[in-house]
Amino acid sequence: MRLNENIRRMVSETTLTPNNLIAPLFVRHGTGVSRPIASMPGHSQLSVDMAVREAETLAEMGIPAVLLFGIPDHKDAVGSENFDPEGIVPQAAYAIKKAVPELIVISDMCCCEYTDHGHCGILNFPGVEGYNQHMPEGYLLNDPTLSILGKASIVHAQAGTDIIAPSGMIDGMIGTIRAALDSAGLINTSIMSYAVKYSSAFYGPFRDAAESPPSFGDRSQYQMDPANRLEALREADLDVAEGADMLMVKPALAYLDIIREVKNRHPLPLAAYQVSGEYSMVKAAAEKDWIDERRVAMETLMSIRRAGADMIITYWAKDAVRWMRGGA
Numbered sequence: 001m002r003l004n005e006n007i008r009r010m011v012s013e014t015t016l017t018p019n020n021l022i023a024p025l026f027v028r029h030g031t032g033v034s035r036p037i038a039s040m041p042g043h044s045q046l047s048v049d050m051a052v053r054e055a056e057t058l059a060e061m062g063i064p065a066v067l068l069f070g071i072p073d074h075k076d077a078v079g080s081e082n083f084d085p086e087g088i089v090p091q092a093a094y095a096i097k098k099a100v101p102e103l104i105v106i107s108d109m110c111c112c113e114y115t116d117h118g119h120c121g122i123l124n125f126p127g128v129e130g131y132n133q134h135m136p137e138g139y140l141l142n143d144p145t146l147s148i149l150g151k152a153s154i155v156h157a158q159a160g161t162d163i164i165a166p167s168g169m170i171d172g173m174i175g176t177i178r179a180a181l182d183s184a185g186l187i188n189t190s191i192m193s194y195a196v197k198y199s200s201a202f203y204g205p206f207r208d209a210a211e212s213p214p215s216f217g218d219r220s221q222y223q224m225d226p227a228n229r230l231e232a233l234r235e236a237d238l239d240v241a242e243g244a245d246m247l248m249v250k251p252a253l254a255y256l257d258i259i260r261e262v263k264n265r266h267p268l269p270l271a272a273y274q275v276s277g278e279y280s281m282v283k284a285a286a287e288k289d290w291i292d293e294r295r296v297a298m299e300t301l302m303s304i305r306r307a308g309a310d311m312i313i314t315y316w317a318k319d320a321v322r323w324m325r326g327g328a
Ligand code: PBG
Pocket: 108, 110, 112, 120, 167, 168, 202, 203, 204, 205, 206, 207, 219, 274, 275, 276, 277
């Protein structure tokens, strides 16, 4: 059954189409700005006008959705630009929905791009609202962070974001965001939860792209230990119970087993995030001519689909569509 292309097509079990892809975009202030991201060849931080043009191209190519990350002008302890209606992501979401209404806009909902310390929530320091003397200084304050996520989700959704994608691994984030959206009448805004997000070294190049590395420590107090599998199922169960419409596993390639288990357990649409490191390491090896970028990229995308992901967030979104259509 492998003798020629047609028989192979007939027995092929998995498909990959543009419908499966979500393209990440990094937006920053200014006009006419396209600032290449050194660690992620082929990707740039874009000002809103440039992001709109990119969104138009993606939509024309048949890619159904973009995922927005904001690079703010101003960072502070609570990440205020995240819940500022004039903030970079609300501006970009509004402009993109105006220019390309059919394109689905997803907001990555996290504090780390907006906080001066680069962590995914409010940190425990004397004087901070919610300071907890029983906890060491510098630890993430879960519940005070929740109210910020609720507030910011309303702002992003009011600007036109279709899907809020909370990515901070804050306990209770889904329930809080659902309640906040509903209270503001934003009943059709859905939630894609980064339910299972590992504390991964594969995010390295992204922290460059989003200018969001933690200024001290790492994210292992809130992101998951790569050793854990049952914990992933508990995380997914909690988010489903709190009202998640879609789940996500992240990263993808090193966690294909988790993608499969989450998919088998929950009949919800499942996304996988093929993260920056998964992209950049292939790019780097391809630059040295050690591997074939196109074949490796398509093989990994197909593997992630085979593992059970319905949607894949990938920096290869545009290339993959070109390759699917036979382009070089
Ligand atoms: C924000 C966030 C991160 C990524 C997506 N959302 C960074 C992190 O958790 O450190 C990583 C994406 C990538 O590496 O491509 N919390």
